[in-house]
Amino acid sequence: DGGITQSPKYLFRKEGQNVTLSCEQNLNHDAMYWYRQDPGQGLRLIYYSQIVNDFQKGDIAEGYSVSREKKESFPLTVTSAQKNPTAFYLCASSIPGPTEAFFGQGTRLTVV
Amino acid sequence: GEDVEQSLFLSVREGDSSVINCTYTDSSSTYLYWYKQEPGAGLQLLTYIFSNMDMKQDQRLTVLLNKKDKHLSLRIADTQTGDSAIYFCAADNAGNMLTFGGGTRLMVKP
Numbered sequence: 243d244g245g246i247t248q249s250p251k252y253l254f255r256k257e258g259q260n261v262t263l264s265c266e267q268n269l270n271h272d273a274m275y276w277y278r279q280d281p282g283q284g285l286r287l288i289y290y291s292q293i294v295n296d297f298q299k300g301d302i303a304e305g306y307s308v309s310r311e312k313k314e315s316f317p318l319t320v321t322s323a324q325k326n327p328t329a330f331y332l333c334a335s336s337i338p339g340p341t342e343a344f345f346g347q348g349t350r351l352t353v354v
Numbered sequence: 355g356e357d358v359e360q361s362l363f364l365s366v367r368e369g370d371s372s373v374i375n376c377t378y379t380d381s382s383s384t385y386l387y388w389y390k391q392e393p394g395a396g397l398q399l400l401t402y403i404f405s406n407m408d409m410k411q412d413q414r415l416t417v418l419l420n421k422k423d424k425h426l427s428l429r430i431a432d433t434q435t436g437d438s439a440i441y442f443c444a445a446d447n448a449g450n451m452l453t454f455g456g457g458t459r460l461m462v463k464p
Binding site: 248277282283284285287290332334342343344345346347348350 | 358362387389394395396397398399402442451452454455456457
């Protein structure tokens with residue numbers, strides 16, 4: 243079945259560590275996105291990529307990094323520079339243009 | 355940039371209709387979307403409306419768009435406990451990016 247998969251579902255990070263969240267899709271979508279969701283708040287765009295080997299900063303890119311070496315994969319690294327990383331992270335993919343975005347099930351990151 | 359606003363919370367009784375409202379600021383938005391998020395999960399597209407339409411009906415869902423006022427609403431008829439979730443309004447904007455509202459938490463009481 244086609245879909246978008248995020249892993250892990252839950253992730254714990256010690257202060258000062260970098261962690262990488264995985265996002266893989268087999269929908270053959272060109273565009274992929276990372277959003278952050280905080281309790282009671284909407285989705286804020288971290289990074290997006292409209293094509294392989296290219297990505298752009300979203301509204302809250304500081305403290306995060308991404309890569310897009312393959313069409314299927316768009317991993318997000320939360321670096322130690324991100325001061326408040328505890329949140330629910332959602333990955334999405336779509337065909338570029340006004341169309342439905344498909345979301346993964348999310349990764350909940352907690353700093354311990 | 356685009357701003358999308360929603361009320362935070364709505365509580366209804368099972369069997370009643372729910373109406374979730376949304377306002378947006380970018381009049382050039384071409385498509386407007388409603389997504390549903392269940393606890394601990396990603397977002398699922400419920401429905402969408404093209405900006406040259408006033409209304410779209412899909413089974414129990416009715417979307418109304420007032421383009422002049424930049425107001426979008428989602429009506430759920432015969433609301434069930436399984437409809438309890440967070441509902442996000444989203445608008446596309448320049449560059450075909452989606453801007454999401456803050457989400458409306460719908461609670462359905464039996």
